[in-house]
Amino acid sequence: MSRSRFVESTLIGFTRAFARAMISEEAARQPGLLQSLDPRVRVVGLFALVIAVVLARRLAVVLALFLLAIVIARLSGISLSTLAKRVWWVVLVFTGVIALPAIFFTPGEIIGSYAGDTIHVTEQGVRTAALLIARVETAVTFTTLLILCTPWVYVLKALRAFRLPPEIILMLTMTHRYIFLLVETASQMFESRKSRTVGRIKGAEQRTMAIGTAGVLLSKTIELSNDVYGAMQSRGFRGEVRIVAEFRMRAVDYAGLCGFLLAGCIAVWAGR
């Protein structure tokens, strides 16, 4: 490995996380079908569709749900190229690698033989591989639509509908806030180290560098938690967590919720 490759790949990972977050914020601001609905409806509706995808046992039904995801994406102003780059291609590569051998390993009716009748392709193998890829693609598309069209703060508020303890919501909020701060800190540490590094460094030194950075980051994390605790206490925090929820359901939200649930129920019924 070159002297800075692991540093660069880590930095690329950090930048990608920032870029993803920014794309989500931009997509969530533009007008569209999902954006116009109450965040609780979006969370409940898209979760319901994910569950419908998981429950569906027929490939045709999963593909119908995939088409529904594409329609929702277009009506919400999400470009198909964004979904292709962010979801479809990545899932196809990773799940494809996992699913492809199933074509040969799954016992069943042989529909093709290769390499001198030593490798057999079975009908059940093809079906299970196709079903797995379609299901993962569809479920991840629905999840990504939720992420792209709903700011994180709204997702958290909507999660209260699931009666999550307020302490958990508070921790999720704080973690999300400090992830970006720590990513920025780690990124700066790596950049500064990279700018001071000349020539090749050995694997053991690279590990020491990475661990050292993680160690300093851990110290900063603990220090940060002490500062945050002090700041919370100075503002009167005594342990009670109150979250203001100003959402109000309108007729269009109820209609949207009914639409999502109806689509989910039909998919479960048809795909059983």
Place this chain on the structure above:
Amino acid sequence: MHIPDGYLSPSTCATLYAGAFAGWYGALRRLKRVLFSRVIPLIAVFAAFSFVVMMFNLPLPGGTTGHALGVTIAAIVLEPSGAILAISIALAIQALFFGDGGISTLGANCFNMAIAGSLVAYASYRILAARSSIGSSRRITAAAMAGYLAVNAAALLAAVEFGLQPMLFHDAHGTPLYAPYPLRIAVPAMMIGHLTFAGLAEAVVSAGLVAYLQTADPGLLRATSGLGADWNDTTETVGPRKSLRRLWTTVAVLMLLTPLGILAAGSAWGEWSPSTLATQQGYAQRAGATDVQRAAIPVGLQKLSHLWTAPFPAYAPPFVRSRKFGYLLSAMFASGLLLALSLVVQRFLQRGKAGYWE
């Protein structure tokens, strides 16, 4: 190891959600018994740290790279209850904000990595590190082994969950509906990568961070060291058990030495009894008093002297004849009284804290 949506059947997801809920509930309950307002920011920020550490591209021996989970260092610093919540929160944000790992499989991912991972890491670290000192190199080895075992335990659980799918969920033609490989394929396929790269990455990060903390912030290693103390205790010098032993020894020696007070001549200045005061030559002469006045006691003092009668006047109960034994008995009685009082106050404070949260 982050299982996406679609690999596990709904009933498997529901079962693992139930298991994860049990873990979350237990962890939350346990943390509410301690200073919970302090724990909230600590867990939240530690979850952010775990998230960032998962993004580190760690160079491994052999020229490849790997990603750590951060579950072992979380279990070592925060104990399993804190680690369960911190890693679960990091996984939830990965799933709900970055789309890594599924929503239906979030329970499974948390069960495998946050709950089983934390418990295995904690148990292995405690067993392997035993009661070695905080700065011991044995703790570094223990952290490495704990990290390796935790990641592989989580991977094994995921592999078993995958491997059970084709056995339990297939259609009438025998087509697997979810993860397609049986246990005999799923387990080795999953474990090869984790027994080598992923396990090694977690081992390297855990060992490296423990070594770093031993030098930079040893107080953070005390909570799970088996030597006592909690997250807030960052004292480096003497372990609490050792210091408690010293305290008791000192108290016992002081109690045994109390009869030495008999050897001291006279009484402490200003602590005179009315009769002693009346016979104080210096007091009478300095005041320029007459003989009548010299024999008299100040009126206020005489009035107030009967207000409270000590149970052990002059450090000796009336029924004890030996003065030395009386001194010793007084010391034991007073120490016992103080200890009982402090225990009552401590109990009262703890009850107040628990009531506040529950």
